[in-house]
Amino acid sequence: MSDPQIALFMLGIFIIIIFLGFPIAFTLMAMGIIFGYYAYFDPSRMWRAYNRAVEGGADSWTQVELWVDGFFNNNIFDLFINQTFSVMTNEVLTAVPLFLFMGYVVERANIVARLFTTLNVAARRIPGSMAVAALITCTLFATATGIVGAVVTLMGLLALPAMLNARYDSSFASGIICAGGTLGILIPPSIMLIVYAASSGVSIVQLYAGALLPGLLLSGLYLVYVIGRAILQPSVAPKPTAEEVPDIPMGKLIVLLLTSFFPLAFLILAVLGAILFGLATPTEAASIGALGGLVLAVAYRALTWDRLRESVYLTVRTTAMVCWLFVGSWTFSSVFSYLGGEQVINEFVTGLDITPLQFLLLAQLIIFLLGWPLEWSEIIIIFVPIFLPLLPHFGIDPLFFGILVALNLQTSFLTPPMAMSAYYLKGIAPPHVQLVQIFKGCFPFLILVFIAMIVLYVQPQIVFWLPGLIYG
Amino acid sequence: MIHYIKLADRISAWFGKAFAWTILVMTFGMAYEVFVRYLLNAPTSWSLDVSFIMYGTLFMMGGAYTLSRGGHVRGDFLYRLWQPRTQAKVELVLYFLFFFPGVLALIFSGWKYASRSWRYLEVSVNSPAGVPIFQLKTIIVAAGILLLIQGIAQVMRCLLCMRTNEWMRAADDIEETEVMLMEKGAHDVLDHASEAIDIVKPLDTNPTGGRSDKRS
Numbered sequence: 001m002s003d004p005q006i007a008l009f010m011l012g013i014f015i016i017i018i019f020l021g022f023p024i025a026f027t028l029m030a031m032g033i034i035f036g037y038y039a040y041f042d043p044s045r046m047w048r049a050y051n052r053a054v055e056g057g058a059d060s061w062t063q064v065e066l067w068v069d070g071f072f073n074n075n076i077f078d079l080f081i082n083q084t085f086s087v088m089t090n091e092v093l094t095a096v097p098l099f100l101f102m103g104y105v106v107e108r109a110n111i112v113a114r115l116f117t118t119l120n121v122a123a124r125r126i127p128g129s130m131a132v133a134a135l136i137t138c139t140l141f142a143t144a145t146g147i148v149g150a151v152v153t154l155m156g157l158l159a160l161p162a163m164l165n166a167r168y169d170s171s172f173a174s175g176i177i178c179a180g181g182t183l184g185i186l187i188p189p190s191i192m193l194i195v196y197a198a199s200s201g202v203s204i205v206q207l208y209a210g211a212l213l214p215g216l217l218l219s220g221l222y223l224v225y226v227i228g229r230a231i232l233q234p235s236v237a238p239k240p241t242a243e244e245v246p247d248i249p250m251g252k253l254i255v256l257l258l259t260s261f262f263p264l265a266f267l268i269l270a271v272l273g274a275i276l277f278g279l280a281t282p283t284e285a286a287s288i289g290a291l292g293g294l295v296l297a298v299a300y301r302a303l304t305w306d307r308l309r310e311s312v313y314l315t316v317r318t319t320a321m322v323c324w325l326f327v328g329s330w331t332f333s334s335v336f337s338y339l340g341g342e343q344v345i346n347e348f349v350t351g352l353d354i355t356p357l358q359f360l361l362l363a364q365l366i367i368f369l370l371g372w373p374l375e376w377s378e379i380i381i382i383f384v385p386i387f388l389p390l391l392p393h394f395g396i397d398p399l400f401f402g403i404l405v406a407l408n409l410q411t412s413f414l415t416p417p418m419a420m421s422a423y424y425l426k427g428i429a430p431p432h433v434q435l436v437q438i439f440k441g442c443f444p445f446l447i448l449v450f451i452a453m454i455v456l457y458v459q460p461q462i463v464f465w466l467p468g469l470i471y472g
Numbered sequence: 473m474i475h476y477i478k479l480a481d482r483i484s485a486w487f488g489k490a491f492a493w494t495i496l497v498m499t500f501g502m503a504y505e506v507f508v509r510y511l512l513n514a515p516t517s518w519s520l521d522v523s524f525i526m527y528g529t530l531f532m533m534g535g536a537y538t539l540s541r542g543g544h545v546r547g548d549f550l551y552r553l554w555q556p557r558t559q560a561k562v563e564l565v566l567y568f569l570f571f572f573p574g575v576l577a578l579i580f581s582g583w584k585y586a587s588r589s590w591r592y593l594e595v596s597v598n599s600p601a602g603v604p605i606f607q608l609k610t611i612i613v614a615a616g617i618l619l620l621i622q623g624i625a626q627v628m629r630c631l632l633c634m635r636t637n638e639w640m641r642a643a644d645d646i647e648e649t650e651v652m653l654m655e656k657g658a659h660d661v662l663d664h665a666s667e668a669i670d671i672v673k674p675l676d677t678n679p680t681g682g683r684s685d686k687r688s
């Protein structure tokens with residue numbers, strides 16, 4: 001087999017191993033080493049000292065020692081360690097644990113119940129008021145924490161029973177929570193965009209600026225759908241009775257809003273503003289955010305020793321999950337391209353003679369399909385980099401591509417067989433809410449994601465306007 | 473065998489959790505940098521290096537802890553449909569093919585890399601502050617050794633599971649009680665989710681007024 005064929009063979013085996021369900025980070029590492037050992041195998045260089053010793057008639061012990069030395073004298077080991085160390089000193093990825101920590105702290109700040117109750121009262125005159133309140137709570141809370149599972153389960157324990165009590169359709173109610181909770185990986189400051197920045201080399205600041213309006217566009221579309229459906233089909237979202245949503249005097253409502261909605265919104269805006277206006281690096285802004293989260297938790301009297309410990313330990317686990325994936329992926333992909341795999345794919349795709357639009361559709365379709373069995377972290381770290389070298393050929397901006405991918409990956413949480421949002425919700429929902437109903441409720445939101453992607457393609461200014469405004 | 477698994481889980485968790493606290497150093501260190509830069513107009517020369525070192529140490533040392541709690545992401549849409557015994561058989565083979573080569577390479581080549589750095593007590597080139605980074609390179613070796621210890625425990629887990637058809641879970645961890653909130657059925661699905669999942673029950677009373685007559 002020629003080297004490029006070996007590279008494709010390597011990719012094939014890798015995909016099979018993914019299907020077998022072995023931890024991906026270690027699979028990538030080991031395959032990088034094994035195939036890299038082959039790729040960089042150079043006996044005359046590796047065993048030069050050994051050969052010389054044999055000729056010089058050294059004693060057998062020295063010969064064995066030099067042979068072993070030679071065996072490990074393969075360049076792949078240096079490459080591997082260099083890649084590992086470059087993940088460890090990556091300037092972009094340093095923000096990951098801080099944003100996660102901020103998320104875990106905010107999640108424990110007892111804020112979500114307060115927020116939902118307040119918005120529920122504030123929105124009570126709007127059609128489908130509870131659904132609107134749930135959606136806004138999800139969006140805001142998801143933006144601040146960025147942790148999809150937590151948002152969906154917390155809201156599932158809180159808003160879902162409330163909506164079911166108010167005779168809401170269970171599909172409709174669960175769809176809102178799943179889709180709303182998933183927004184946290186899209187709207188900045190989100191971890192997913194940091195990860196994309198680290199694998200694509202696009203500036204994280206530009207990505208945040210570019211993702212803001214598309215994120216708001218998508219949540220706006222969700223909101224329009226929810227209100228529209230409540231007007232056209234009042235049976236899915238009946239008006240709550242006075243007993244279900246108490247009428248609170250305006251003054252008190254303002255106080256409630258001031259103590260729940262605004263602190264969280266302010267925290268998000270402060271972090272985002274500091275990044276977008278260049279006052280702080282994303283890492284610094286994330287540390288301010290984490291500190292702000294701690295202050296918030298203290299203010300809500302929610303910061304206990306146990307909760308701090310939980311946040312710290314969960315941060316290390318999720319960070320390790322993401323960053324070890326990078327260690328594996330960077331080793332794997334440098335061996336893959338050294339063997340010429342990248343070039344084969346490049347030549348194949350450019351030989352297809354397709355238009356940029358067709359390429360974009362194809363790429364997004366593949367990412368959408370990958371989202372069925374896989375999760376965003378694997379897709380962004382391992383599969384998206386395969387498309388990135390092709391973008392210049394088709395004249396597609398990697399920033400624009402990244403935003404489309406981020407939108408697209410919203411669907412990966414909502415499509416079976418690995419629809420994590422739906423499973424999280426099923427895990428805590430009352431037993432009579434069936435998984436099929438949840439999927440049915442998610443479906444309209446999938447359509448809205450596609451609509452948002454089409455809108456972005458037709459009007460790319462939505463992505464480029466804000467980065468252009470800030471950086472000229 | 474059970475003893476070894478428990479010991480390995482404890483070692484991994486101890487190191488993972490101990491180094492997890494670097495996140496607080498990072499938070500306060502970076503926030504301090506922003507504070508002195510804008511309010512005192514005197515930026516520090518060490519904060520960038522400190523953030524690298526803390527972050528690198530955090531995730532490297534957390535690798536084995538995450539492994540012991542099944543936290544590394546996997547494409548398990550087929551895997552979770554299998555009997556535990558089948559899972560264990562497949563995993564056992566894969567550990568030898570696709571786990572140990574990488575981890576051993578991490579230890580051996582990390583050793584070479586770190587000892588080179590120790591020889592001249594390497595410092596970071598990012599700033600004139602001369603923040604030492606040879607210890608960060610040593611972390612690679614330490615993380616590799618922890619993963620090796622934990623990997624052997626995972627192999628034993630597979631062997632045990634092939635006999636009993638049941639996975640031996642890690643000792644009760646801080647999250648386990650919270651995951652208990654989830655129903656048993658969803659538990660297995662969530663085990664290999666992309667995030668360390670955890671649920672805290674809101675301390676506030678039910679916002680709908682504590683009505684208990686759930687409509688079914």
